[in-house]
Amino acid sequence: MNTWKNEETTHKIMTELAKTVELFGLNPVEARLFSYLYLSGKPLTLDEMSEALGKSKTSMSTNIRSLSELNLVTRVWKKGVRKDLYEANSPLYKIFMDFYIKKWMDAANSQKKSLEEIQRLIERQQKKDEPSTDSDNITDRLKEIIGFHKELELLFKKAEGD
Amino acid sequence: MNTWKNEETTHKIMTELAKTVELFGLNPVEARLFSYLYLSGKPLTLDEMSEALGKSKTSMSTNIRSLSELNLVTRVWKKGVRKDLYEANSPLYKIFMDFYIKKWMDAANSQKKSLEEIQRLIERQQKKDEPSTDSDNITDRLKEIIGFHKELELLFKKAEGD
DNA sequence: TTTTTTGTACAGTTTAAACTGTACGTAAAA
DNA sequence: TTTTACGTACAGTTTAAACTGTACAAAAAA
Numbered sequence: 001m002n003t004w005k006n007e008e009t010t011h012k013i014m015t016e017l018a019k020t021v022e023l024f025g026l027n028p029v030e031a032r033l034f035s036y037l038y039l040s041g042k043p044l045t046l047d048e049m050s051e052a053l054g055k056s057k058t059s060m061s062t063n064i065r066s067l068s069e070l071n072l073v074t075r076v077w078k079k080g081v082r083k084d085l086y087e088a089n090s091p092l093y094k095i096f097m098d099f100y101i102k103k104w105m106d107a108a109n110s111q112k113k114s115l116e117e118i119q120r121l122i123e124r125q126q127k128k129d130e131p132s133t134d135s136d137n138i139t140d141r142l143k144e145i146i147g148f149h150k151e152l153e154l155l156f157k158k159a160e161g162d
Numbered sequence: 163m164n165t166w167k168n169e170e171t172t173h174k175i176m177t178e179l180a181k182t183v184e185l186f187g188l189n190p191v192e193a194r195l196f197s198y199l200y201l202s203g204k205p206l207t208l209d210e211m212s213e214a215l216g217k218s219k220t221s222m223s224t225n226i227r228s229l230s231e232l233n234l235v236t237r238v239w240k241k242g243v244r245k246d247l248y249e250a251n252s253p254l255y256k257i258f259m260d261f262y263i264k265k266w267m268d269a270a271n272s273q274k275k276s277l278e279e280i281q282r283l284i285e286r287q288q289k290k291d292e293p294s295t296d297s298d299n300i301t302d303r304l305k306e307i308i309g310f311h312k313e314l315e316l317l318f319k320k321a322e323g324d
Numbered sequence: 325t326t327t328t329t330t331g332t333a334c335a336g337t338t339t340a341a342a343c344t345g346t347a348c349g350t351a352a353a354a
Numbered sequence: 355t356t357t358t359a360c361g362t363a364c365a366g367t368t369t370a371a372a373c374t375g376t377a378c379a380a381a382a383a384a
Binding site for chain 4: 189191217218219220221224244
């Protein structure tokens with residue numbers, strides 16, 4: 001019986017994977033929770049997660065919900081089991097890309113819209129006032145910033161198509 | 163004189179740009195500081211930044227240092243000016259991609275190495291013991307995780323080449 | 325030289341995030 | 355039905371991050 005050895009190994013791998021997962025913007029507990037779930041390779045209960053990570057059941061409940069909303073884990077039913085079961089989605093690359101690209105596209109698009117709205121306001125204002133050199137500087141910058149957002153959208157759109 | 167109007171506009175744009183900048187992993191003050199610097203379009207002193215963001219000079223000092231280490235801003239000399247001057251680097255897309263890709267590549271590579279080291283340890287162990295079904299499960303997962311890291315490296319390598 | 329100015333190290337404080345235990349609503353089991 | 359088990363809302367606490375004022379070293383100005 002070398003279960004202790006597997007636990008130790010699992011823990012090591014979990015720690016490394018969690019570091020990468022954190023780069024996607026997940027907090028440390030979410031990252032470790034997902035990693036542990038993925039390594040387990042089977043659905044787990046809140047109590048099992050709580051035990052494994054050494055955190056409260058409440059913490060598991062809230063963090064698993066976050067993961068679920070990001071489509072990184074799925075709730076699963078198993079006949080005869082009363083407790084909620086969750087398992088990690090897969091494959092890793094696909095699920096993280098889907099979530100990450102959506103996150104970026106939504107954000108970049110939202111900010112771009114706001115910026116374009118500001119741009120419209122400035123244009124409308126400049127028709128009334130005489131154009132000032134000072135605000136020209138800002139409109140130039142604004143154009144650049146909007147262009148930046150367009151480039152970001154393009155980048156992620158490209159990544160989206162594998 | 164419509165300086166107040168420009169200040170208001172600058173502030174609005176700064177807020178939007180900062181939201182995007184935060185996605186790159188910068189904290190809120192770093193993000194706003196960079197955005198303000200970029201919009202100013204000229205080198206600024208710590209006092210000016212402090213005044214503009216309503217934060218202490220100490221805070222500006224530490225945050226501008228972070229931005230500098232990420233190659234997002236540059237210290238600049240101007241004859242006759244005693245105070246330190248910093249200006250935002252450009253163009254936006256390039257400087258953020260450079261920094262972001264490096265961050266991901268370094269991290270992904272580091273974690274991949276650790277994981278491969280764990281993989282070697284397991285292999286060495288399995289030669290001694292008889293192979294157990296239990297650890298086979300883990301080695302499979304481990305392989306997938308390492309593959310995941312390779313895919314991430316590829317993705318960013320591709321993004322690196324514009 | 326002495327005085328003044330500037331950036332930042334550090335300590336202490338404030339603010340926000342993370343975390344947990346208790347309590348309760350809901351649903352299964354008895 | 356009553357009883358038991360479960361997930362989570364909420365309040366209070368702990369922990370960590372963010373922030374600032376003071377003090378001081380370094381360098382410019384006088």
